[in-house]
Amino acid sequence: MMRCMIALLLLPSLTLGQRSLAEDVSLTRERVRAYRLAHERAILDELVGFLSIPNVASDREAIRRNAEFLRAMLERRGVRAEILDIGDAPPAVYGELLVPTARHTIVFYAHFDGQPVDPSQWASDPWTPVLRDRPLEHGGRVVPWSAIPTPIPGEWRLYARSASDDKSPIVALLTALDALRAAQIPPSVNIKFFFEGEEEAGSPHLRTILQKYADRLKADAWVLCDGPVHQTRRQQVYFGARGIVDLELTVYGPVRPLHSGHYGNWAPNPAALLAQLLASMRDEDGHIRIPGFYDDVRPLTESERRALAEIPDIDAALREELGLGWSEGGGRRLVELIMAPALNVRGLRAGHVGETAQNAIPTEARASIDFRLVPDQTPESVRRRVEEHLRRQGFTIVTEAPTLEQRRRHPKIARLVWGPGYPPARTSMDLPISRALVRLIEETIGAPIVKMPTLGGSIPMYLFQELLNVPVIGVPIVNHDNNQHGANENLRLQNLWDGIELYAVLFAHLGRALEAK
Amino acid sequence: MMRCMIALLLLPSLTLGQRSLAEDVSLTRERVRAYRLAHERAILDELVGFLSIPNVASDREAIRRNAEFLRAMLERRGVRAEILDIGDAPPAVYGELLVPTARHTIVFYAHFDGQPVDPSQWASDPWTPVLRDRPLEHGGRVVPWSAIPTPIPGEWRLYARSASDDKSPIVALLTALDALRAAQIPPSVNIKFFFEGEEEAGSPHLRTILQKYADRLKADAWVLCDGPVHQTRRQQVYFGARGIVDLELTVYGPVRPLHSGHYGNWAPNPAALLAQLLASMRDEDGHIRIPGFYDDVRPLTESERRALAEIPDIDAALREELGLGWSEGGGRRLVELIMAPALNVRGLRAGHVGETAQNAIPTEARASIDFRLVPDQTPESVRRRVEEHLRRQGFTIVTEAPTLEQRRRHPKIARLVWGPGYPPARTSMDLPISRALVRLIEETIGAPIVKMPTLGGSIPMYLFQELLNVPVIGVPIVNHDNNQHGANENLRLQNLWDGIELYAVLFAHLGRALEAK
Structure with a gap:
């Protein structure tokens, strides 16, 4: 059905070719904006439906429901869609819209899973989206779904897990297709979609999926729709991303909690030991004190x-x-600073604090850490340097909870549980696709954009480069102040509206921009 | 009624005087043991009833129920009893048993409140006592109350909050009275009981209570029944106790959780900052690095x-x-080491760890600390030195959660919430009461006892010394491995049985031991 529609659209595409690229872009934006203004509520309703499905990667059944929902979204647009399975891992969702005259193929990437939530920290349920008339921290009030005005103010915010990261970019991409179709503007490139289902869990199966489905995923470049725009609200394009590896670190005290009066000063205090260890790993200025940590930068x-x-x-x-x-x-x-590696202490737990504090020496103390990596560090090189450092600090390293015998035998024991992690990546800014994308986006926005050599956040760009050998460039659309990964994640609606226009221009004109190089 | 009974008992008391102190002690022990063997189940039932009443000091209504229960326990023994109130603070319970012929008056002290509990850490409900046939960590199984043998094995353990700290010493004291009465052995000293209701909350009203009821509390010495016996299971007597002051310490990061990729390395990480600060306060060997901390020792x-x-x-x-x-x-x-001050990190909290860990920079990090003090430190001197240290580390100190303006203005902010705390105390080992007690207890035990200049734990001994100007000496009875203050607090039954005999001997013969000096 879609093929048929595309054939009909070939004629307008050729006549458009006689205008300048700037004129084409301007016309497309106008038409897409008109479409969006006429369909705001329907666009929002589709996003809300999508956000209502819980999407923590460890909840396999929920992830499957997201994938089915997403396949249906693609198929409604005439996109050939497929759930990419590998065993019982969270699947990816693939979509394909080929254009007979296109000379280039671009894969658009986003992920549909979200970070785990602590509902006690949220102002509303993470998977019951609510619209507020301004940001929560500025007193935003929930507007009932029955009382949404037309047009919906762009400064209003939608609150839900993945409202920004990444379900709204997915809706922006698919709405861009709807708007182009309504305006009878055909895509200029073959469009492929690859939507991942366990990015927030560290993408442990992405490599296998990319290898298994390499034939479908052939392309000239990947455009990543993950991440936020610049903090100035300017559009940004990123050419790299920090890698990541996380670590759960536990150190031990006595096998049972001890009265801190009778034993305090003698029985090793694991919380104090952990503080010493963390202080030896990172100074308060963020500089990592682990010897050799910066050697691979x-x-x-x-x-x-x-x-x-x-x-x-x-x-x-x-x-x-x-x-x-x-x-x-x-x-x-x-x-x-985000061009350098980072050690983030994302959590500490030992004993009790506040109302439940007890005068006891805790049995263990735990830190949760994420390391951010830059080229040419790897999770393996980081792991090796961290473990060398711990050994030099006198720790015996274990991977399971130590036995009583181990605790008796070794003065200081650290249990290390490493996440799989992945390395960083960086695409050259001087490639033809890099230049074409920057030019086209600057035409769309009408202003200079921010060009980031490496994004602070982590997305598995390295895999596309390593396995598929293609340039990978990020074109994010969501607001920077979206509480991504934390409580009360949200989307500023204007970012969704602008993102629809931007992706529509990429679909419609990237082919020409690439040929004009 | 009690007065009448005592009059009847005067004759046997005088005839007993013709035997040696050692013979008297031996005879008393035998008779008390016989009483206990015949009444084990009833003794235990009374203790279980007492332990079934929740007793965290902040739960005023529960503390009141404990006090009423305790008053009834005293009155059942013919002890004149009274609830000592001051406003709506947790009350103390007072008891008085005067002996016309006695020349000395001793106050026996214990507390009936307990530490807060984290029920998720307990193997059974903290206020539903259970008897196990051995310690939990050695596979102890719950024995149904319907299947308790006679006699009850001394190695069995009773699990409940305050099973050791301090409800069983209270039951030991009152059972000692029962046993002496049954054996027609009169007390040799005037006996007063003072049972506190908020010791585990730091005794914030003890001073006021002692001042208000100073006339009732006149005595030649106080015997404290709080604390455990020596870890060798030998009887110990202590002449001092460390003081205590606790601190809730919070440091701050960004006002909302930030994506650790986009901001990690730039936005201050409060967990890393807290680790640095704690490391600056204490080394991993327990030595306190705060300048001047040991000057007052x-x-x-x-x-x-x-x-x-x-x-x-x-x-x-x-x-x-x-x-x-x-x-x-x-x-x-x-x-x-317990003769020196201690800094115990009793808890750490920041962000999330494990399954709920998020790649976010936390908004704050918190440590809960208890300091143990030795003569001549005071909570005020400790507080001053800690705050000086924090200021030297660049911290601005606040006592409430800082405002946005304060957070913007001050690079590093620490919120300090100090508990009231109290100073340490130490009674001379060379006083007549010190020597008499040691001699009488060694007669009872038949072996040298452990004489501790200062107990590691904290009890408000200083107040009795300061306000009532009397010697204060500790004679504890419970097992050292009782998980005091932690989860699965327990009592080894043999310690209760032995404690009943010990307190009975003190009641019966301390008067004579004092005169024999």
């Missing part, structure tokens, strides 16, 4: 340094917004 | 040092039992 190129210098300085404003009287890194800018 | 006297040297060395066995491959203090013995 590749220096930035000249063009990467230039791109960084052009990025607007938002640090002071960000500190103000985030209630920070200082920032780590000895005064260096955020964009410089 | 009074050196031990010659007799205190001698008493310490006589205490059996149990460190290696304790490490074995507790699964410890090392102990803090650079190899010094436990008994030496």
Whole structure:
């Protein structure tokens, strides 16, 4: 059915070719915007339905329901859709819309799983989306679904897990197809969609899926729709991403909680030991003190340094917004710092605090850590250096809870449970696809965009590069202040509206922009 | 009614006087043991009833029920009893049993409140006592109350909050009265009981209660029944106790959780900052690194040092039992180390760990700390030095959650919430009451006892000394491995049986021991 429609659209496409690329882009934006204004409620309803399905990667049944929902969304648009299974791992969803005249094929990537939630921290249920008339922290009130005005104000926010990360980019992509079809503007490239179902769990099966389905995924480039726009709300394009590896670190005290009076000063306190260990790994300025940790860091190129210098300085404003009287890194800018590796202590647990505090020496203390990696670090090199450091600090390393015998025999024991993790990646800014994308997006926006050599966050870009040997570039659309990964994740609606226009222009004109190089 | 009984008993008392103290003690022990053997189940039933009443000091209504229960227990024995109220604070319970011929008055102290509980950590409900046929960690199984044998094995354990700390000493004291009455052995001293209702909350109203009821509490000495026997299971007597002051310490990061990829390395990580701060306060060997912290520590006297040297060395066995491959203090013995102040990190909380870990920079990190104090430190001197240290580390100190403006203005903010705390105390080992007690207890036990200059734990001994100006000496009875303050607190029954005999001997013969000096 879709093939048939595309054949009908070939004629307008050729006549459009006589206008300049700038004129084409402008016309497409106008038509897509008109479509969106006429369909805002329907677009939102589809997104809300999608967000209502819980999507933590460890909940296999829920992930399957998301995948089925997504396949149906694709098929409604005439996109050939398929659930890419490998055993009982969370599946990916694939979509394909081929254009007979297209000379290039682009894969658009997003993920439909979300981070785990702590519902006690949320103002509303994470999987019951609500619309607020402003951000929660500015007193935003829930607007009943029966009382939504037309048009819906762009500053309103939709609250739900994955509202930003990544379900709304998926809806933006598919709505862009709807708008182009309504405007009878055909795609200029073959479009493929690859939607992952366990990105937030560290993509442990992505490699297997990409290998198994390599034939379907052949393309000239991948465009990643994950991540936020720049904190200035400017559109940004990113050419790399930090890698990641996480670590659950547990150190031990006595086998049972001990009265801190009778034994305090003598029985080793695991919370104090953990504090010492963490302090030996990272100073308060964020510098990682583990010997050799920076040895594998590749220096930035000249063009990467230039791109960084052009990025607007938002640090002071960000500190103000985030209630920070200082920032780590000895005064260096955020964009410089995310070019370096990071050690984030994401959680601490030992004994009890506050009302339930007990005068006892805890039996163990635990830290949860995520490391962010930059080229040419790997999870393996990080793991090796961390373990060497722990051994030098006198720790015996175990991977399971230590036995009584082990605890008696070894003075200091650390249990390390490493996540699988993945390495960082970076695409050259000087490739034809890199230049074409930047040019086309700047035409769409009408202003310079932010070009990030490496995004601070982690997405498995390295795999596409390594397995499929293609350039990978990120074109994100959601707001930066979206509480991604935390409680009260949200989407600023204007970002969805703008994202629909941007993706529609990429579909419609990237082919021409690539040929104009 | 009690007065009448005592008059009747005067004759046997005088005739007993013709035997040696050692013979008297031996006879009393035999008769009390016979009484206990004949009444074990009834003794246990009374204790179980008492333990079934929840007793966290912050639960005022429950504390009131405990006090009423305790008053009834005293009155059943003909002890004049009274609830000592001051406003709506947790009350104390007072009891008085005067003996016309007695020349000395001794107050016996214990507390009936217990530490807060985390029921998820308990093998059974903290306020539903269960009897196990051995310790839980050695596979102890619950024995149904309908299947308790006679006699009840001394190695069996009773599990409940306050099973050891301090409800069973209270039952031991009152059962000792029952046994003496049954054996027609009169007390040799005027006996007063003072049972506190908020010791585990730091005794914030004890001063006011002691001042208000000072006339009733006049005595020649206080005997404290709180605390455990020595880890060798030998009887111990203690002449001091460490003081205590607790601190809830919170440091801050961004006002909302931030994606650790996009902001990690730049937004201050409060968990890493807390680790640095704790590491600056205490090394992993337990030495407190806060400048001047040890300046107020009074050196031990010659007799205190001698008493310490006589205490059996149990460190290696304790490490074995507790699964410890090392102990803090650079190899010094436990008994030496508890003569010094301690900083115990009793809890840590920041972000999330394990299954719920999120790749986010937490908004705050919290440590719960208890300091143990020795003469001549005070909570005020500790507080001053800690706060000076924090300021030197660059922290701005606040006592409430900081406002957004404060967070923006001050690079590092620490919120400090101090508990009231109390100072340490130490009674001289060379006073007549000290010598008489040691002699009488060694007669009872038939072996040398452990004489501790200062107990590691904290009890408000200083107040009795300061306000009532009397010697204060501890004579504890419960097992050392009782999980006091932690989950699965328990009592080894033999300690209750032995304690009944010991307290009975003190009631019956302390008067004569004091005169024999």
